Amino acid sequence: MRHGEPLGGSRYRGQIDDPLSDKGWQQMRDALAGYSLWDAVVTSPLVRCCAFAEELAGAQQLPLAIEADFKELGFGSWEGKTRAELAEIDPQQLQRFYQDPIKYRPEGAEALADFSARVSAAWQRIADAQHGEHLLLVAHAGVIRVLICHALGLPVEQMFRLQVSNASISRIILDQRCPPVLQFHNGRLGIF
Numbered sequence: 001m002r003h004g005e006p007l008g009g010s011r012y013r014g015q016i017d018d019p020l021s022d023k024g025w026q027q028m029r030d031a032l033a034g035y036s037l038w039d040a041v042v043t044s045p046l047v048r049c050c051a052f053a054e055e056l057a058g059a060q061q062l063p064l065a066i067e068a069d070f071k072e073l074g075f076g077s078w079e080g081k082t083r084a085e086l087a088e089i090d091p092q093q094l095q096r097f098y099q100d101p102i103k104y105r106p107e108g109a110e111a112l113a114d115f116s117a118r119v120s121a122a123w124q125r126i127a128d129a130q131h132g133e134h135l136l137l138v139a140h141a142g143v144i145r146v147l148i149c150h151a152l153g154l155p156v157e158q159m160f161r162l163q164v165s166n167a168s169i170s171r172i173i174l175d176q177r178c179p180p181v182l183q184f185h186n187g188r189l190g191i192f
Contacts (some may be wrong), residue, residue: 076108
C-alpha cells in the first residue's frame with residue numbers, strides 16, 4: 001500500500017520526511033476501512049508511511065516491522081521540488097529522466113540500480129521469513145514500482161511506466177513453489 005497525500009502536496013519528496021496531510025490520513029483510513037486481513041505490518045521508516053502503519057498495527061494488535069531499506073528513492077537535487085519548478089529550470093529534464101532514468105538521474109540522486117538492490121534485498125528478507133502470512137507493506141511509489149518489476153521480471157528502468165496512486169493497494173502473492181504473481185495493482189480493497 002502506498003502512503004496517502006503528504007503535507008505539501010505533489011512533489012518529488014524522495015527521502016524528505018513529510019507527514020501525511022489530513023486528507024492523506026483520511027485516504028489511508030478509507031482505503032482499509034473494515035479490513036483486518038493481515039498477520040503483520042511492514043513499513044518504511046518515513047513518517048508518511050510509519051505513522052499510519054503504527055496506528056493500524058496498534059488498532060488491530062498486529063506485529064509491526066520498520067524496514068529502513070523500504071525508504072523512497074533519493075531524488076537528490078529534485079527533492080522537495082514540484083514538476084512546475086523543475087520545468088522552470090529545464091523544460092526537458094523530466095522527459096529525459098522518464099525516458100532513461102539511469103542516464104538522466106537528478107544530480108545527487110540515488111542510482112536506480114542501488115535503489116532496486118536495496119529494496120529487492122529487503123523484499124527477499126521478508127519473502128524468506130514469511131510462511132504463508134498475509135503481510136501489509138506500507139511504502140512509497142518507487143518501492144512499490146521496484147517490487148512489481150521484481151515480481152514480474154521487468155527491468156527496473158521501466159518502473160516509471162507504473163502509476164501508483166496515493167493510498168492505493170497492490171497485491172503480490174508469494175509462493176515458494178512458483179514465481180510471484182501480481183494479483184492486482186493500484187486498486188482498493190473490496191473492488192477485487
